[in-house]
Amino acid sequence: MSGQDSMGSLADILAARIRASGPLPVADFMGLCLGHETHGYYMKQVPFGREGDFTTAPEISQVFGELIGLHLADLWLRASSPAPVQLVELGPGRGTLMADLLRATARVPGFHAALDITFVEMSPVLRAEQKSRVPHARWADRLADVPEGRPLLLVANEFFDALPARQLVKTTLGWQERHVDWQGGRFVPVVPADAPRLDSLVPPALRAAPEGSVFEVLGGAEELALLNRRLTQDGGAALIIDYGHDRHSLGDTLQAMRAHAYADPFAAPGDADLTVHVDFAQVAARAGAGLRVLGPAGQGCFLRALGLDIRTAVLAKANPPKAEALVSASRRLADSDQMGALFKVLSLSHPEWPAPAGFDA
Numbered sequence: 001m002s003g004q005d006s007m008g009s010l011a012d013i014l015a016a017r018i019r020a021s022g023p024l025p026v027a028d029f030m031g032l033c034l035g036h037e038t039h040g041y042y043m044k045q046v047p048f049g050r051e052g053d054f055t056t057a058p059e060i061s062q063v064f065g066e067l068i069g070l071h072l073a074d075l076w077l078r079a080s081s082p083a084p085v086q087l088v089e090l091g092p093g094r095g096t097l098m099a100d101l102l103r104a105t106a107r108v109p110g111f112h113a114a115l116d117i118t119f120v121e122m123s124p125v126l127r128a129e130q131k132s133r134v135p136h137a138r139w140a141d142r143l144a145d146v147p148e149g150r151p152l153l154l155v156a157n158e159f160f161d162a163l164p165a166r167q168l169v170k171t172t173l174g175w176q177e178r179h180v181d182w183q184g185g186r187f188v189p190v191v192p193a194d195a196p197r198l199d200s201l202v203p204p205a206l207r208a209a210p211e212g213s214v215f216e217v218l219g220g221a222e223e224l225a226l227l228n229r230r231l232t233q234d235g236g237a238a239l240i241i242d243y244g245h246d247r248h249s250l251g252d253t254l255q256a257m258r259a260h261a262y263a264d265p266f267a268a269p270g271d272a273d274l275t276v277h278v279d280f281a282q283v284a285a286r287a288g289a290g291l292r293v294l295g296p297a298g299q300g301c302f303l304r305a306l307g308l309d310i311r312t313a314v315l316a317k318a319n320p321p322k323a324e325a326l327v328s329a330s331r332r333l334a335d336s337d338q339m340g341a342l343f344k345v346l347s348l349s350h351p352e353w354p355a356p357a358g359f360d361a
């Protein structure tokens with residue numbers, strides 16, 4: 001019982017729920033660990049930065065948000081500068097990307113005046129951070145609450161990896177959902193024998209995989225379907241950036257990060273970040289129909305095509321004491337043995353809009 005006490009109250013809540021109604025699907029467990037109203041990981045703290053549990057691209061270098069800003073402003077100009085335009089960021093974290101984006105585009109004629117900025121964010125703690133950096137933004141709980149009827153420019157960095165994913169395990173019976181049970185004072189992954197068969201959720205080419213294989217069904221199905229509808233109906237473009245794979249693949253990618261190190265995803269509910277790798281083939285399948293789909297390109301190729309090295313050199317020259325740090329931050333974002341290849345960028349846009357830059361290579 002001491003394990004239960006030391007694990008704190010979200011653990012108690014989850015354990016009580018499992019005792020009352022049986023094991024929880026991994027997706028529900030993940031959703032509660034991250035988003036439980038009071039104890040969820042994102043709901044109670046600011047998790048990023050050196051003192052937090054992990055660092056994201058906008059927190060590594062200002063150049064990341066700047067180049068995304070220039071990418072979107074360039075596209076907007078070539079689309080004949082529609083106004084107003086709805087600029088949306090899904091899961092903006094501390095608001096750093098948007099602040100850098102806005103600073104870099106301040107001199108693009110008419111761009112700022114055309115923008116209506118909405119952050120889709122569930123965490124009150126992070127909303128306050130975002131407000132301190134982008135005071136004139138609006139906030140929404142879901143994409144469905146963002147006004148429609150005007151072209152959409154959307155960016156999502158490390159958002160889809162944080163949405164609850166379903167894990168399907170190949171068993172003697174077929175593909176069944178992995179759950180989380182409470183056994184002997186610990187949370188453990190199990191596949192209940194009576195869990196229904198969900199073979200139809202697994203891409204046909206992977207269904208014959210050996211027993212024990214895991215296939216993950218990406219979360220965010222509603223957001224992706226809605227993104228498709230909005231881009232089709234209102235025009236515009238979206239950039240989805242995350243770590244993951246460009247083709248359907250097998251494997252258990254659920255991971256926990258605590259204090260910049262990997263941890264057991266079941267050990268400390270609400271106190272560690274939980275993510276899965278994003279299957280970009282699922283993103284494209286759910287959101288891409290009828291749209292121009294570019295990529296996924298490696299983040300390194302994308303940023304370099306947009307001028308990462310030139311921008312870094314300009315900044316380094318203007319600020320010699322910081323030159324080395326700027327160059328190494330850009331390398332961290334773009335080199336293929338760092339974030340440059342594992343992180344990928346997918347662009348979705350209205351087919352009649354001009355082609356978004358950065359995907360030529």
Ligand code: SAH
Pocket residue numbers: 035042048056057058059090091092093094097120121122123126141156157158159162163
């Ligand atoms: N884009 C930021 C933060 C990534 S972390 C960066 O790159 O630094 C994930 C972000 O998504 C956090 O802001 C988190 O609070 C938010 N988030 C996670 N799940 C969400 C959901 N279901 N609805 C809205 N926001 C969510």
